[in-house]
Amino acid sequence: MKTKGLLLPILSAGLLIYATISVVRSQPNTPRVDPPLPPPRSTFERTVAGIGLVEPSSEIISVSSHLPGVVEKVYVKAGDRVKVGAPLFKLDTRALEAQLAEKEASVTALQASAASAEARVKTASAALKEAKLLLATAEKLTTSRTISADEVTQKRAAVETCEAALESSRAEAEAAHSQARASEAAKNMVSVDLERSTVTALVDGEVLQARIRPGEHATAGAAAQPYLMLGQTQPLHVRVDVDEQDAWRVSPEARAIAQIRGDSTRSTTLKFVRIEPLVVPKQSLTGAAAERVDTRVLQLIYRLEPSAHRFLPGQQVDVFMEELPTGKSSMPQTLATGG
Structure with a gap:
């Protein structure tokens, strides 16, 4: 009876041991492998870290x-x-070239009209001069009764008619010149559009x-x-995002380095350029679970010093800035200072 009572527990224990051994043996024997390259690491004793984005010095x-x-x-x-x-x-300019030819022809025609109007002004001016001369002669002859008063009146009316004709000619000439100038301006506008067609x-x-x-x-x-x-890539700049909570720790005088992501052995020194005065929402997110999307960052601009390593616009880099002692670290009075 005792043997029968112990058989079931013994059998269960054996099955459990067998299952455990089977599971252990089925697991792959993965050897420990060290990473091929060391992770990003600062060379400074106290560090402010940030993510940098390589960009042209002129910005994009x-x-x-x-x-x-x-x-x-x-x-x-x-x-x-x-x-x-x-x-x-360059854009297709055939329509603009046709418009330009039309405007040039219009300018030529209107300039000819303006010249004709100027000629009429000169003719009217000469006629007025002659009418005034005849009137003056008639007025002198009036005293000797050589000419009648009616003839003098006619000559005076002729002067007034010539004066009116001269004023009319001048108005027509001014209108013709205005039309010519407007046509010239329209032609120049088409010429400008032709130039702007080539970016x-x-x-x-x-x-x-x-x-x-x-x-x-x-x-x-x-x-x-x-x-x-487009962008000026000689030199390149790095735009570094620093969490607003660490903004007080940065200093323009502090040293800074940039490391290429994926290979921390490839690094170069950075030269401080300026601090952007406006704290902005963080655009470059790392995807970490603890990262908040409402994080705001202070942006620092550094210049990449000449290096044997190649940096490309748009590339992300790990940036480490030295944190100076409290007595030496100071934010600039004007954030927009540059070096």
């Missing part, structure tokens, strides 16, 4: 079109370096991105996606 310039139209030619591609005034892309670079820099192709339609003003993105 989004290029759009002045006028709507179909793109005829694109002169640059991503990676090209351009100078101020270099053409970037040019406003700064020396590098084409960071090209999203426009010949045959595509360009709209005037800001587009949903910039047609071209």
Whole structure:
């Protein structure tokens, strides 16, 4: 009886031991592997850390079109370096060229009309001068009764008629000149539109991105996606986000380094440029569970010093800034100071 009572517990214990051994044996034997590269680590004794975004020293310039139209030619591609005034892309200008020819013909015709009106002014002026001379002669002859009073009256009326004709001619000439100037202004406007049909670079820099192709339609003003993105990449800047709770710990005099993400051995020193005065909502989120989306950050701008490592615009880097002792660390009186 006792043997039968112990059989079930013994059998259960054996099955449990067997199951445990099977589970242990089924687990893969994964050896411990050290990370190929060390994680980001500061070289300073006391550190303020932040996420940096590499950007052109001019910041990114989004290029759009002045006028709507179909793109005829694109002169640059991503990676090209351009100078101020270099053409970037050109719109189809056939309609504008036709308008310009029409305006030029109109200007020529109106200038001829203005010249004709000026000639009529000169004719009217000469007629008035002659009428005044005849009137003066008639008035002298009145005393000797050589000419009648009616003839003098007629000559006086002729002077008044010539004066009215001169005023009318001058008004017509002024109107003709006004029309010619208006036509000239319209022609100049078309000429300006022709010039603006070729979008040019406003700064020396590098084409960071090209999203426009010949045959595509360009709209005037800001587009949903910039047609071209330019920037001065010599030198590059780093825009560092520092949590507002750590803002008091930063100092323009402190040393700073930037490390490439994924390889902390690749780093370079940073040169302080300025502090953006406005604390803004954090845009670059890390995805950490404890991170709040309502975090606000102070942005510091640093210049990347020459280095053997390549940094690219838009690249994120880990930035470590030295925290100076309380007596030496001080926020600038004006946040917009630069170096």
